[in-house]
Amino acid sequence: MLEWYSVIALVVGPLLVLMILGLPVAFSFLAVNIVGSYILLGGMSGVRQVVMNTIDSVSSFTLVPVALFMIMGEGMFQSRIAIDLMDTLDKWFGRLRGRLAFMAVGGGVLFSSLTGNSMGAIALLGSSLVPEMEKRGYKKPMTLGPILGSAGLAIMIPPSSLAVVLGVVAELSIGRILIGIIVPGLLMAVLYTLYIYVRVTLEPDLAPSFDVEPVPMSEKLHATAVNILPLGLVVFSVVGVIFLGWATPSEAAATGAFATLALAAMKRRLTWNVFSKSILGSANISVMVLLIVSGAVTFTQLLAFTGATFGMVDAIISLDIGPGAIVLTMLGAVIFLGMFMGPLPIMLITLPIFIPVILEFGFDPIWFAAMYLVAIETGSTSPPLGGALFVMKAVAPKGTTMNEIYRAATPFIICDLAAILILFFVPQLVTFPVEYMFR
Template sequence: MEWYIVVLVIVAPLLLLMVTGLPVAFAFLVVNLVGGYMLMGGMSGVEQLVLNTVDSLASFTLVPIALFMIMGEAMFQSRIAIDLMDTLDKWIGKLRGRLAFMAVGGGVMFSTLTGNSMGSIALLGSTLVPEMEKRGYKKPMSLGPILGSAGLAIMIPPSSLAVVLGVVSELSIGRILIGIIVPGLLMAVLYAVYILVRCTLQPDLAPSFDVPPVPMKDKLHATAVHILPLTIVVFSVVGVIFLGLATPSEAAATGAFATLALAAIKRRLSWKVFSTSIFNSANISVMVLLIVSGATAFTQILAYTGATYGMVDAITSLDASPSIIVLAMIGAVIFLGMFMGPLPIMLITLPIFVPIVIQFGFDPIWFAAMYLVAIETGSTSPPLGAALFVMKAVAPKGTSMNDIYKAAMPFIICDLVAILILFFFPALVTAPVAYMMR
């Protein structure tokens, strides 16, 4: 059977089931069972598929997903994240567009602590947007910065999606986590520059208002109490990986422990906070692992039937430069993000895209960084980007989806600029990875 027929037989039903509203994990389950029976020799093929999937879920490399989720939930439930925003507020002062800059700064800081973009949108959207509108901020400058900056959780460690990417594509998770740091910061800088320029050209978007002066003593005290201790949490995840002291799984464990210890030191680790953090993170982790298991089996069917190799050969033989093909793949990810969630996109496309990138001789970590930016871009892209609907849920009454779409567009453009910069300057990704301690 030709590879394109195999792809059509198993991919088309998968997409159709997702469009009908069936949960992603169950869509994969149905397609895998039917596909395994039809294409892998009946029940013996299905049994082998199940055994291989169980083995893949027992992998130690999946541990960081649950532990990163615990970190994020503990930060939110113990209100350490709120303290972070209050301290940032003290430092920004009377800068025009200060609340928009707070959204970007808060997005970066939350990203280094939680790795949960939807949680960041929910928190920043529910706390900052009402205050912004109260101060006369127009929707492009109240909704947009939060949509853009909260998505940085995908790009700055700890990032659960980076872990999934590493598992599905069989790349080094540690190298991916280090490689995405500079791209994430680059995106934050682009957002800040856009806000500064737009607020200068159109002051009515973010009216200035009086802010009570905060003595330097209070700023330093708030920094020492609420921000400096968080550097220990950041080091316990990123630092130990960079220095070669721990694997990503071990770093996730030290990060979760450091987060819970910090909450305990602040006397906020009550039984309710702890149990809620564990319960919520377990719910999300189980959902992610179910989807990963389905995608693993899906990948095995593609490999068994030879569809993966057929697609790689067909694409690599196209009369187009490898660079153009790589950009086309990134564009396809953004397009899919307009209609699907990040996880299904990753699990469907990575088994196809990564072998092609390697075949072309490109650094797969460089491609992974651009891929994650594209995933973030897709999640904020109309009409069905997941982040847009989270924002709609927490935005003030009277906010329409059209308002959210318009607010997101400038930050989508910033993301596209970031992708092009990474494409032409791959050292932004590869250089930090090269300095990692082995």
């Protein structure tokens, strides 16, 4: 019988090598699962078990929200409802110093509550706001940074596809996670806003003021009534119905997708082209996610069947440091991995190891899940290879260097770290809304 660390080395090592070599994540998991099960679980009988586990994992009803949340996001972008939202925010911010940076944060929060797609939000905000910022004399820290930080809120504010995946892989209540991450997401937005305010106050040249045409209050109210208030119904159709106990997360995802398409139809933009692009875009991303999840769930079971998970838990618990320090070390490891890997592979490799430890220590797993998602978001914007950095590079003005993007992202990474520490020391920010709803 192999020791737990030998099993970890045999399965995790080749998995990382395959990913580094460029093999898609789903196929990396599949290859390791098949070979690992053949070696560790008794030949072909182990492989047959892998096949059965894979089928069971993707037939789970709890994964339905992934595809439906993707339809919401694609529908918002394809019908240009998101552009209307930015135009309305622009009218309200007026002559406020740093108004475009604040718009990036406000837009990030609203897009997050409507789409759950961080990379899409970076692409949209970057292509629409950065050129205008550059034209107005904004410096790189106030053009690239706010978009990188606020677009990542899509991970933290429902609907969040990553939160659904986390719930499936960690076997936690998806509804509780979606409610538990609302306050942490808003906390991050507040920290970003405070940073921008302080920075532009101390260094006005970063965001020069400029004259804008005054907008009559009647026009502002009309734009709000037409472009923002209807979005409140979309948000309510996802978060509100869960909070009130009217619907499960899967049902809420369905009502959210329907509300999004209905809003596009009300604006007379639900053409066949918009509808087909929304469905096809959602299908492409959803299939990729489901393939990865199926491989990861089987990978988790492989570690459990061989006893590696239990051996690692015992080893971690026996460390001569406090439980809190171990939790922070786990979150630090997630951020470090995020510098080199995408969010999904990190979740699928680490959660099978981390969640049993959290449960063994008696911590609230929803509290840990909220901090874990913040760490995932932090990792995705961290140099050198955070995925969000390269999306930003793709939409940034010509001549923007990766070094400038790294420097712009750093203050917002610090804000994320501050958010993790606040949640660590004040867990009630996560647990109270969940307990209030599910009492």
